[in-house]
Amino acid sequence: MKKYIPNQHGAWAMLVLPFLLGVAASRGQFIHIPLFVCWLLIYLFSFPLLQGVKTRKFARYAQPLRLYGLLLLPFALYLVIIQPVLLGFVLLLLPLFAINLYYARIKNERALLNDISAIVAFCLVIYPVYYVGQGENWRAVNELFVLAVLYFTGTAFYVKTVIRERNNIRFYYGSVAYHLLFAAAGLYLFPSLLVPLLVLLLRAAILPRTGISAKHTGIIEIGFSVMLYVSVLLLYF
Structure with missing residues (x-):
């Protein structure tokens, strides 16, 4: 099953959270069901493709x-037929996925630029989800897109302090500083979400010092994503 199922637990949060934020910001529609299935299959298809590029x-x-x-x-055919505008979303994804292909080719998938390009690609799904959900507040969806990108970028820094940069004190302080700036920016951008942002700051400061494993880090990160989503539902709207 290793050839079929991605083994990065945290990536599942990136797959689901922006999609759910798009639904929350708009109105739930039947089309969201096939759109999510399509989004899931795109992710599952990209996994063996990247592995094939990496291993040749x-x-x-x-x-x-x-x-x-x-x-x-x-x-994909069904969605393009009933919503041709979704093709424009695919075009936005292509240059970002090209970056992922490049880093898979050179076997450097842990590069920060590769992480950020994947994060932006995952978070962009909020827009087609919002569009087909007939949302009307584009300012809100833009803010949620920024929130998701900042959150997952912080997660990329935090996870590296647990795994590849475990013994790099400078990288650890950089991660904590990023989360501190994230929380400070939240005072202006998302003041109602300050408490969950402070929780994320504590996560970045404390958990890398506990010797937590990579597997447990990915699993726990799903919990933090749920916390952020519930906070958006209860405190943002």
Whole structure:
């Protein structure tokens, strides 16, 4: 199953949270169901594709590519037929995915630029979700997009302090400083969300000092994403 299911727990939060924020900012519609299935299949299809680029062993990943490609095609065609504007969203994703392909090719997928390009790509889904949900407050969706990008960028810094930069004290202080600035910016951009932003600051400051494992970090990060989503529902709208 390693060829079929991505093993990065935190990526699932990036897949789901921006989508749910888009639904929350608009109105839930039936089209959100096939749109989410399509979004999920795009992610699942991209995983073996990137692995094939990285290892140069496409034959090994041919089966998951074929499976997810065949499942994806009818959903993609359905969405493009009823909402042709979604093609514009795909065009926005292409240069970002090209960056991911490049870093997979040079086997440096942990590069910060690669992380940020993936984060922006994941967070951009909020716009098509909002559009098909017939949302009317574009200022709110723009703010939620910024919130998601800042949150997941902070997560990228924090996770590196737990794994690859575990013994890099400068990187640790950089991560804490980023979260401090994030919380400070929240006073202006999202004042109602200051408490969850302070929780994220404490996460970045305390958890890397506990010796937490990479696996537990990814799993716990799903909990922090749920906290942020619930906070948006209760405090932002």
